[in-house]
Structures are given as structure tokens and as C-alpha cells.
Amino acid sequence: MTAATSSLARRKATSERVIETLLFLAAALGVFTTVGIIIVLAFQAVEFFAIVNPVDFLTGTVWSANIQPYHFGVLALVASTMLVAVIALIVAIPLGLLAAIYLAEYASMRVRNLVKPLLETIAGVPTIVLGFFGLTFVTPNLLKPLFGSSIGTFNGLAAGLVVGLLITPLIASLSEDALRAVPRGLREGSLAMGATKFETTRRVVFPAALSGVMASIILALSRAIGETMIVVLCMGTSPKLTFNPLESGQTMTAFIAQISSGDTPQGSIQFKSLFAVALVLFAMTLALNLVSNRIVSRFRNVY
Amino acid sequence: MTAPAVAAAATRFDPRLAQRKLWGTIFLGACMVAIGILLVSLVLLLIDILRGVPWLDAQFLTSYPSRRPAQAGVLPALVGSIELGLIVAAVTFPIGVGAAIYLQEYARDSTVTRLLRTNIANLAGVPSIIYGIFGLAIFVRALALGTSIMAGALTLSLLILPVVIVASIEALRAVPNSQREGALALGATQWQMVRGSVLPAAAPGIVTGIILAMARAIGEAAPLIIVGAVGFVTFLPTPLAPGYTVLPITVFDWASRPQADFQGIAAAAIIVILVIMVFLNVLALVIRVRLSRNIQW
Numbered sequence: 001m002t003a004a005t006s007s008l009a010r011r012k013a014t015s016e017r018v019i020e021t022l023l024f025l026a027a028a029l030g031v032f033t034t035v036g037i038i039i040v041l042a043f044q045a046v047e048f049f050a051i052v053n054p055v056d057f058l059t060g061t062v063w064s065a066n067i068q069p070y071h072f073g074v075l076a077l078v079a080s081t082m083l084v085a086v087i088a089l090i091v092a093i094p095l096g097l098l099a100a101i102y103l104a105e106y107a108s109m110r111v112r113n114l115v116k117p118l119l120e121t122i123a124g125v126p127t128i129v130l131g132f133f134g135l136t137f138v139t140p141n142l143l144k145p146l147f148g149s150s151i152g153t154f155n156g157l158a159a160g161l162v163v164g165l166l167i168t169p170l171i172a173s174l175s176e177d178a179l180r181a182v183p184r185g186l187r188e189g190s191l192a193m194g195a196t197k198f199e200t201t202r203r204v205v206f207p208a209a210l211s212g213v214m215a216s217i218i219l220a221l222s223r224a225i226g227e228t229m230i231v232v233l234c235m236g237t238s239p240k241l242t243f244n245p246l247e248s249g250q251t252m253t254a255f256i257a258q259i260s261s262g263d264t265p266q267g268s269i270q271f272k273s274l275f276a277v278a279l280v281l282f283a284m285t286l287a288l289n290l291v292s293n294r295i296v297s298r299f300r301n302v303y
Numbered sequence: 304m305t306a307p308a309v310a311a312a313a314t315r316f317d318p319r320l321a322q323r324k325l326w327g328t329i330f331l332g333a334c335m336v337a338i339g340i341l342l343v344s345l346v347l348l349l350i351d352i353l354r355g356v357p358w359l360d361a362q363f364l365t366s367y368p369s370r371r372p373a374q375a376g377v378l379p380a381l382v383g384s385i386e387l388g389l390i391v392a393a394v395t396f397p398i399g400v401g402a403a404i405y406l407q408e409y410a411r412d413s414t415v416t417r418l419l420r421t422n423i424a425n426l427a428g429v430p431s432i433i434y435g436i437f438g439l440a441i442f443v444r445a446l447a448l449g450t451s452i453m454a455g456a457l458t459l460s461l462l463i464l465p466v467v468i469v470a471s472i473e474a475l476r477a478v479p480n481s482q483r484e485g486a487l488a489l490g491a492t493q494w495q496m497v498r499g500s501v502l503p504a505a506a507p508g509i510v511t512g513i514i515l516a517m518a519r520a521i522g523e524a525a526p527l528i529i530v531g532a533v534g535f536v537t538f539l540p541t542p543l544a545p546g547y548t549v550l551p552i553t554v555f556d557w558a559s560r561p562q563a564d565f566q567g568i569a570a571a572a573i574i575v576i577l578v579i580m581v582f583l584n585v586l587a588l589v590i591r592v593r594l595s596r597n598i599q600w
Contacts, residue, residue: 016493019494020405020493022401023404023409024405024409026402027405030402030465033426034425034426036437037429037433040440041433095340098333098337099337099338101334102335102337102338121345122344128524128555128558129352129522129554129573129577131555131558132554132570196324198323199323199326202330225430226430226431228430229524229551253432253525256432260435260436260529261529275436278432278433281433285429285430285433288428
């Protein structure tokens with residue numbers, strides 16, 4: 001009898017252990033993905049850097065991967081990427097923060113239930129659809145009448161505006177969470193001192209939520225840098241170092257998409273350059289995400 | 304407060320209350336303008352896409368791509384997108400839910416656990432096109448799946464796994480502890496407790512998360528460009544055979560052409576994507592309501 005129960009107990013323990021191991025492996029898959037991404041990018045980039053000097057790559061300002069003489073100066077791609085990201089932030093920071101403050105501090109339950117799904121809808125629209133919107137509406141119907149012939153069919157401004165529309169809900173929703181996390185007592189204290197609602201929001205609530213707001217903006221910047229379909233459709237594929245938003249250009253993501261969708265042979269220098277560009281892109285977004293996480297975890301300890 | 308601080312505050316005090324309130328009104332107006340701009344953008348987006356309506360008919364849904372817009376259709380893309388979405392759901396369901404169960408029900412607060420959590424948060428921020436490059440190296444080449452739907456689906460699965468895991472963790476977290484304690488008190492092992500007591504209670508949230516992740520995968524284009532989806536496919540794709548297209552890639556192909564008619568059918572294909580997404584969202588809602596009906600605590 002005792003032997004039977006103990007063997008039963010042991011069998012259960014084994015199956016429990018097997019299940020726990022399987023569940024752990026599922027959770028650990030993400031680590032393999034991260035490590036795998038880094039290994040894939042690094043190995044292929046090393047092959048590229050055996051041919052092109054990394055210093056020339058990182059400091060060069062001319063990118064010509066398809067037309068001889070070949071130049072691999074990644075700054076031309078980085079400049080377009082940053083141009084789009086900056087325009088996107090100029091759009092998204094005021095829109096997103098105003099929407100967040102309105103939802104967290106002013107909106108009634110009824111208005112909130114109306115506006116929040118609207119923001120979530122924008123966030124859920126596939127980026128290819130937003131890219132189509134930029135190419136077929138924003139540039140011809142909004143920007144052409146404003147700038148006339150000085151603006152091209154492909155331009156950084158349309159790309160930036162539409163990417164801004166994409167990341168606005170991200171800033172709005174994360175900032176709203178940060179504003180809501182501010183304890184009620186702070187608001188009540190400020191109002192009791194005679195401050196108006198706006199003064200309370202501006203001088204008490206917003207500063208208290210600032211770290212969460214900053215984290216949301218950094219996350220949105222990272223998202224803007226990594227966005228592909230919108231910039232491919234709106235900004236075109238002609239790499240050049242320019243900060244003129246009316247001209248076409250090519251971001252890092254757009255270059256990766258262009259090379260891999262064409263007939264570029266896999267062993268060629270162009271194909272290898274793809275991994276070096278991807279490594280720069282990955283490093284930039286990872287750094288931004290880590291900074292954002294760090295800010296959030298510090299912010300969490302405040303209350 | 305010290306005396307100088309009080310004095311400083313007193314000099315900063317602005318007695319003009321009407322003016323101070325005016326600033327508040329102006330600010331509220333700015334908030335309204337911001338919400339208005341977002342609303343108008345969404346409306347303009349819809350209007351822009353409505354240009355596809357005249358192209359949308361049975362012929363469009365049952366035809367293959369063509370060089371002539373009037374004869375072109377989205378059948379291979381539609382089939383490709385559905386196959387892709389189903390495989391993504393089938394792959395991410397066990398792995399995503401398993402990972403969430405481990406992190407929420409099993410993991411102790413250790414360095415390894417914190418590493419896993421941080422890693423998932425970081426993966427959610429990796430640009431989708433980077434996943435495409437990883438999928439190209441691993442699934443297309445190393446595992447020799449070629450430019451098949453399977454390779455594309457596995458790539459997208461990695462991309463949306465963090466979303467599924469986070470949604471599932473939220474669902475598990477919402478299950479009250481009494482549910483766990485009750486099962487354990489009846490002699491259940493940890494896994495019996497999770498499977499019999501926690502998972503059914505968390506099912507509505509988990510299923511909703513999976514379906515919404517599937518919708519996201521169906522709208523994704525960038526990583527699939529890298530792993531070999533092409534715009535022009537004149538046969539119905541099967542999961543393991545090379546060569547396929549999906550709706551977003553078809554949109555990309557058509558939208559890149561300068562002719563107005565191609566923009567029209569691109570908009571029509573966008574409507575098909577959005578209809579699928581709305582359908583999946585409604586499905587998620589219905590399933591959540593249905594499954595929650597039996598849950599009481």
C-alpha cells in the first residue's frame with residue numbers, strides 16, 4: 001500500500017516537472033529569439049565589414065548600394081530616418097499629450113468611451129494602409145496645394161506626418177496611464193490650495209507623471225525609427241543626405257525592404273550591407289527601449 | 304514651509320482669477336482641437352479608402368492578379384492571408400499561453416525570471432523588419448522552408464508572441480487567488496490547478512488576445528517582404544510550397560504603381576483587409592462574452 005502511494009506520488013511529481021520544464025522552454029523562447037537576432041545580424045555584418053571599413057560605414061554620408069561607384073555611408077540613411085522620426089514626434093507629442101491629459105483629467109466617462117476606441121482604431125490600422133493614405137491622400141491633397149511643385153510625389157514630410165499619426169495613440173495611451181497613476185491626493189491638495197484645474201494639471205499632475213510621459217515618447221520614437229511600410233510608400237527609395245522634408249529619401253528600413261524585395265543576389269555586397277544597416281537599426285531601437293524601460297521601472301517606485 | 308518660501312509663494316500668487324481660468328479654457332480648447340484632428344484624420348483615411356468600393360465585387364474576390372486592373376483580383380492573397388493567420392494562431396497559442404502560465408503561475412521572483420520578463424518587453428519593441436531578417440536566416444534558409452507561407456507564418460509568430468504573452472499574463476492575473484487556493488485545497492497538483500481551475504477562468508481574455516494578435520499578423524507586411532512574399536502570384540498558395548502572396552503585400556504591389564486604376568484596386572484590397580480585421584474583432588468580443596457567461600466568482 002505504502003509502496004503504491006509513494007510510486008504514485010513520484011509519478012505525479014515527474015509529470016509535473018516535465019510540464020514545468022515545457023512551460024519554461026516556452027517562456028525562454030524569447031531569449032533564443034533575441035540571441036538569434038543578434039547572432040544573425042552580427043555574423044553577416046562581420047562579413048560586410050571585412051569588405052567595407054566600419055568607420056567609413058558609420059561616418060560616410062553617401063549611400064549608393066545599387067549604382068557604381070558603390071558608397072556605403074550609413075549616415076545618409078540615418079539622416080532620413082531621423083528626419084521622419086523628428087517630424088513624427090513634432091506631430092505626435094502635442095496631439096498625444098493633449099489627448100492623454102484630456103482623457104485622464106477632463107473627459108467624462110461617456111466622452112472617454114467614445115474617444116478611447118477611436119485612438120485604439122488608429123493604432124490598429126495596418127501600417128500599409130497608413131502608407132497608402134500618405135501616398136494617395138496626404139501628399140496629393142494636403143501637401144501639394146500647400147507647397148506646389150516644390151514637393152515631390154515621394155517626400156519625407158508626408159512620411160513623417162503619417163508616422164506621427166501612427167505613434168500618437170501610443171503616446172496618448174501610455175501617458176494617460178502615467179497620469180492616472182498620480183495619486184488623487186495630489187490633485188485634491190492642489191485644488192484645496194486654490195489652484196485652478198488647469199494649474200493643478202500643469203504644475204502638479206503633469207510633473208508627477210513626467211517620467212511615464214518621457215518613457216512613452218521614447219518608446220514612440222523607437223517605433224517611428226523602425227516603421228517600414230509608411231516610409232517605403234511615402235518617402236521613396238532614393239538615398240541622400242538631406243534634411244529637406246519636401247524631398248524624397250530613403251530610411252534604413254526602406255533600404256532593407258528595397259534590397260530584400262528586389263533581385264539582389266544573396267552573396268553580393270549589397271545583400272550583406274542589409275545586415276549592417278539592420279544592426280544599426282536594431283542597436284538604435286534597443287537602446288531606446290532599454291532607456292524607456294529604465295525610466296518606467298524607476299517611475300514605478302515613486303508611489 | 305520656511306518663511307522665505309512662503310514669501311516667495313506669495314509674490315508668485317496671481318489674484319486675477321478670471322484670467323487664470325481663461326488659460327484653463329484655452330487649454331481645454333487645445334485638447335478638443337487635438338482630439339478633433341485625430342478624428343478628422345481617421346475620417347479622411349476612410350474616405351480615401353472608399354475609392355476602392357467601385358472595384359469591390361465577386362469578380363475581385365475570385366480572380367487572380369492581372370496586369371489589367373479591371374480583371375485583377377485578390378483570391379491568392381485572400382487564401383494566403385487566411386492560411387497565414389491560422390498557422391500563426393496555431394503556433395502562438397501553445398507557446399504564448401505556455402510562456403504566460405510559466406511567468407504568472409510558476410516563476411519565482413529570481414534573476415532568470417526578471418531576465419525573461421525584460422526580454423519579452425524588449426522583443427515587443429524590435430522593429431518588425433528585423434524579425435523578417437531573422438526569419439530569412441532561420442526559417443527560409445537554415446530550416447530550408449524556402450519562401451513558403453510556413454516560413455512567413457513562423458516569422459510573424461515570433462513577432463506577435465510578445466503580444467500574446469502579455470495579453471495572456473493579464474488574463475491569468477485577473478483570476479482571483481481564491482480560485483487557485485480552492486483547487487489546491489482539494490488536493491490538486493499545481494498543473495491540475497492551472498489546467499482545471501485557472502485556465503478556464505482566464506480563457507476569455509486569452510482567446511481574445513490570440514484573435515487580436517491574429518488580426519495584427521494579417522495586416523503585417525514588412526517582415527513578409529524580407530521572407531519572400533511577392534505581389535504577383537497566379538496560383539493558390541499551399542503552406543509548404545514556395546511562392547505566395549498575402550493581402551498587405553498585394554496592396555503594396557498595386558499601390559506602388561502610378562496608374563489611378565491600380566490605386567483603386569489597392570484601396571479595394573485594403574477594404575478586404577479591414578473587413579477581415581473588423582470580423583476578427585467582433586469574433587473576439589462574441590467569444591469573450593460567451594465564455595465569460597459561465598464564470599462566476
